[in-house]
Amino acid sequence: MTKFDVLRKCEMFRTLDDKQLREVEKMCDYTEFEGGTIICRQGCKEEKLYVIDSGTVGIILEVGPLAQRQVQAVTDYEAFGWSAMLDPYICTATVKALEKTRALGFDGQELSALCVTKPEIGCRISRGIARVVATRLRQAYAQLLGVTSQV
Numbered sequence: 001m002t003k004f005d006v007l008r009k010c011e012m013f014r015t016l017d018d019k020q021l022r023e024v025e026k027m028c029d030y031t032e033f034e035g036g037t038i039i040c041r042q043g044c045k046e047e048k049l050y051v052i053d054s055g056t057v058g059i060i061l062e063v064g065p066l067a068q069r070q071v072q073a074v075t076d077y078e079a080f081g082w083s084a085m086l087d088p089y090i091c092t093a094t095v096k097a098l099e100k101t102r103a104l105g106f107d108g109q110e111l112s113a114l115c116v117t118k119p120e121i122g123c124r125i126s127r128g129i130a131r132v133v134a135t136r137l138r139q140a141y142a143q144l145l146g147v148t149s150q151v
Contacts, residue, residue, distance in 0.1 A: 001053060003025045003028060003030075003104055004021060004022065004025050006051060006053045006077060006104055007021055007024060007025060007028075007051060007104070008021060009076075009077035010051045010077050010078065010079055010128075011077075011078070011079070011128060011131055011132055011135070012051070012079045012082075012125065012128035012129060012131070012132055013051075013124075013125065013128060014128065015124045015127065015128065016121065016124055016125075020118075020120070020121045020124070023118070023121065024111075024114075024121065024125070027106055027107070027110060027111060028051070028104040028105060028106045029104070029105055030053070030102060030103070030104060030105075031048075031050070031102075031103055031104075031105045032100065032101070032102050032103075033055070033057075033097035033100070033101045033103070034097065034100055035097055035098060035099045035100055035101075036096070036097065037096065037097040038094060038095070038096050039057060039080075039081075039095040039096065039097060040081060040091045040094065040095045041091060041094050042060075042061070042062045042091050042092065042093050042094045043062075043090060043091060044090070044091050045089055045090060045091075046081055046083040046084040046089055046090065046091045046108065047084050047089070047107065047108060047109075048081050048084050048105045048106060048107065048108060049079060049080075049081040049082055049084045049085055049105070049106045049108045049111060050079065050080055050081050050103040050104065050105050050106070051077065051078070051079045051103060051104045051106075052074060052075060052076055052077065052078055052079075052080075052101060052102070052103045053076070053077075053102040053103060053104060054076055054101065054102045055075070055076075055097065055098075055099050055100055055101025055102055055103070056073050056074065056075045056097075056098045056099055056101060057073070057074050057075075057080060057095050057096060057097050057098060057101055058070040058072070058073050058074075058095070058096050058098050059071055059072040059073070059074060059080065059093045059094075059095055059136075060093060060094040060095070060096055061093050061094075062093075062094055068094070071093070071140060071143065072136060072139060072140070072143075073098065074095075078132075079128075079129075079132055080095055081095065081108065082108075082129045082132060082133065083108075084106075084107075084108020084109070084111075085108040085109070085111055085112040085126075085129065086112070086129075089108065089109070111125065
């Protein structure tokens with residue numbers, strides 16, 4: 001699948017028209033991660049935002065020095081690493097490849113700079129990030145309710 005096709009299917013970029021998407025497409029490159037690879041670690045600086053072409057990563061919350069919980073999984077055409085676009089650019093969770101994963105990687109600050117250089121594109125992408133974060137929060141709340149309703 002082409003970079004354009006992958007981005008077209010991603011929720012974060014779905015409101016961009018073809019011309020805008022072509023501009024964004026030039027900003028990313030393919031990266032591959034082997035299963036078990038830690039892509040970013042909670043509390044560390046995040047530099048890249050990724051859109052998965054194929055594979056799966058786990059979003060892991062480190063709740064203590066020896067306690068980790070996978071809270072979500074991200075798969076085809078979904079984005080992760082949005083902290084790379086938002087000051088202070090710190091990972092809010094650890095992300096680990098659960099299997100061989102191929103993804104498009106963006107420099108987060110370069111993508112964020114579109115808010116200044118190309119405001120319409122930057123605004124649409126920022127709204128896309130808000131949709132992704134809102135969806136993940138809703139999923140986390142539903143997961144939490146499922147756990148607490150069984151207690």
